[in-house]
Amino acid sequence: MSKPVLKINDLKAKIEEKQILKGVNLEVKGGEIHAIMGPNGTGKSTLSQVIMGHPKYEVTGGEISMNGEDVLEMEVDERAKAGLFLAMQYPSEIPGVTNSDFLRMAKREKLKEQGSRLKLMDFQKDLNASIKELKMPEEMADRYLNEGFSGGEKKRNEILQMLLLKPEIAILDEVDSGLDVDALKIVGDAVNSMRSDNFGCLIITHYQRILEYIKPDFVHVMMQGKIVKSGDISLMQKIDAEGYDWIKAELGITDETIDG
């Protein structure tokens, strides 16, 4: 199996009449962990939603491909089946649907795509193991999907789905917000456990905290709807020590947001 690869080329997107992404270029391959950093309001979350196909955003230019296939031509579910996964910042609540029923159905769809069938016993075993790994209470499986979950529980539940669905490229959107240090470590361990040539990860964050647990291979900074700087982990360390002002100075800008 060749390494999965997500390619984003000069991506532009808007919501309603507001242009948010203004030409994003990025390539994430299996075995790599990328981090996109940047202050609020620079287009980071929009990038993740556009990759997944949120209906509210309109792509106005550029390309996204997954293993060579045109992602922008795919429905949202087809993107998931192609191997993409987005751990959402604000996951929806689905009343009346238990977490385990939902996970089972999602897993079944995924296996169907791969031409195999869900074995209930295996699924239950995997589910129990993953719940344990994430130190979630067992009854989380029987609760309605995200309904009444605390912020931290929702985030862990997103990671639980990632562990079970085993995507090729996962995007974690602000997965660290709402998590305490213990939970951060648990989530970090879970992501690290998936590291392999068949798994690439894009972590979107405006804190450095999560990156202490998941060491990125590549660090990018996003401002004004574009990736304005890329580097290795030393870039993160410099931001940690000095903030973003030096980057703004380099670029000659004062307002880093998409309005800037």
Add this chain to the structure above:
Amino acid sequence: MSKTDALPLAERTNIKDWDFTNLTLKEVTHNSVDKSNLIPENAKNAIIIVDGSVVVKDLQAGISIEESKEYSNLENRLITLNKEKANSKLSIKVEKNKKMDEPIYIAYVAKERSLIHQTEITLEQGAEANIVENFKSEASLNMNILSKVNIFANANLESSVINSLNGENTIYYHRLTEVHADASLDSSNFILNDSNLVFEDFTHLVGKGSEADVKTVAISDKKQKQNITVRIENLAPHSNGNIVNYGVVKDDAHLAFNGIGKIHKGMNAGDNQQESRLLNLSKTAEAIANPFLLIDEGDITAGHAASIGQIDEEQVYYLMSRGMPKIEAEKLIVTGFLTPFANSIKSKTLREALLTSIEEKLG
């Protein structure tokens, strides 16, 4: 009676031009029927009526059936029509203090002619029974169904009515239940057909300490028009009525739920509650919740809650992002929406029938 000229009061639905009177009438008799899909295999009590002929009658001791007696329901044009043209009748009685531990399954099948039916169910004092009535048709035939239920003192009836009549037809269904002192009704209506329908389920709490819990679910799609009225009247002190309505509409369907609670003067210490929840899956469908509380007495409790929701695009997106096709995502959201209703249904078979119908209607 001049009043009999009026159509039923189908609040918020225009039924003036409906085809209620276009009935297929002819003489047919049947001796046998394929029981599968009509009653559970292991049923201990079963009655199947095909085009008016009783073709299955397996009953335990303590129950008797006969042709129903003269009717004294409310009057309107369609009830009068039924009384004039009825071609199928059943009267079933559970003896005094008889506690049936096995459900009684009744299937009414319309094969070749319109079902113009009358049912009378009587639970004598202290009797207990669980009756499941299943209306089925094998052709697009118009229907008119009257039902009278008498629950005498200290008797308890668990009643389920499944309306899975196929075909694009017009149905009038009217039921009147009287609940006597310290007796109770736990009733579920499953309206899972493809018909245009006026459905009236009226309960009179006539005895002190009587109780009625009437739950109704309807799923309307395509160009279906359905008008459902559930009415509970407190006609005795210390009586409790509870109405729960759940509806899902899609395509160009029209679904109106009228919930009516009425507490008569002097019927103190009564309670009358109702709740209607509707989910609208399309921009061209119409979902109406129409709650009425008519109260002529001060010393009572009453309340109503109603909500009409649209399917949430964010929810669909979220489920799709996990690999579920849109249609599966919508089905899952609808199933979740109906979960509180399904959980209130004791019978596993009926819960499954509801899920199957969701599959069929949303597939």
